[in-house]
Amino acid sequence: MTIKFHPDSATLMSFASGSLGEALSAVVAAHVEMCPRCAAEARRMERIGAAMFEQLAPTPMSSAAEPTAALQTMTKERPARAANRDEDTDADMPRTLRKIAGPELDRVPWRRIGIGVWHYPLPLSPGAKGDLRLLKVAPGQAMPEHGHGGAELTLLLRGSYRDEIGTFQTGDLADLDDDVEHRPVADLQDGCICLIASEEKAKFRGLMARLFQPLTGF
Ligand SMILES: [Zn+2]
Numbered sequence: 001m002t003i004k005f006h007p008d009s010a011t012l013m014s015f016a017s018g019s020l021g022e023a024l025s026a027v028v029a030a031h032v033e034m035c036p037r038c039a040a041e042a043r044r045m046e047r048i049g050a051a052m053f054e055q056l057a058p059t060p061m062s063s064a065a066e067p068t069a070a071l072q073t074m075t076k077e078r079p080a081r082a083a084n085r086d087e088d089t090d091a092d093m094p095r096t097l098r099k100i101a102g103p104e105l106d107r108v109p110w111r112r113i114g115i116g117v118w119h120y121p122l123p124l125s126p127g128a129k130g131d132l133r134l135l136k137v138a139p140g141q142a143m144p145e146h147g148h149g150g151a152e153l154t155l156l157l158r159g160s161y162r163d164e165i166g167t168f169q170t171g172d173l174a175d176l177d178d179d180v181e182h183r184p185v186a187d188l189q190d191g192c193i194c195l196i197a198s199e200e201k202a203k204f205r206g207l208m209a210r211l212f213q214p215l216t217g218f
Contacts, residue, residue: 132195
C-alpha cells in the first residue's frame, strides 16, 4: 500500500496529545494503523509531549518516580498500532473500529441513502460532538457537493475516489479545512468505501443535497 495523503502535522499533533475530538481521532487512529510513517511521527510527538509534561508538571516529592496519571493514560491508549496488522489482513476493517463497526467491511449493515450511496453511522460517546460514519459509493458515483462545519477527515478503506485535490486510494487520508468544498467521484471500476468524520454535521448544497439532508442526518 502506497499512501500519498496524510493528516497534516497540526492534526497529528492534536491526535498524539489527545486533544483531537473523538470522531476525528477515530479516523486518524485508523490511518495510523495503516501508515508506518504517521505511526512513527505520532509516537515521536507523544514522547515530546510526555517530556514537556514531565517538565511542566509539579512533582510531589513522595511520588517522584511514579508516572503521572495523564502519562499513564497516554501510553496505555497508544500501543504501537503500526505493528497491529497481523495475519488477518483479509479483514479490511481497521482494528480500532471493529468494536463499533464489526469485523469486516463486507458485513457492515449498509443503509442506502441515495442512488449508489450507502452509509453506516458509527456511535460516539454520549455528549461527544461531531459525526463519524462509513460511506460506500458505487463505481463512478459522485457524492453530493458539500462544505464542512469545521474540519473533516476522510480515510479511504477500499477502492478510490478523485476530487479537486487528487486521487485518493486505500490508506490515504484527506484532511480538509472548513473552507473547502469538494465533490468526490468514486473509482469507475471499484467504487469506494471510506471512513468520514467531521467536527460538525456536513452541510450539503444544491437540490440533491436538500433531498439528501433530511434522510441522512448529515
Ligand atoms: Zn500517514
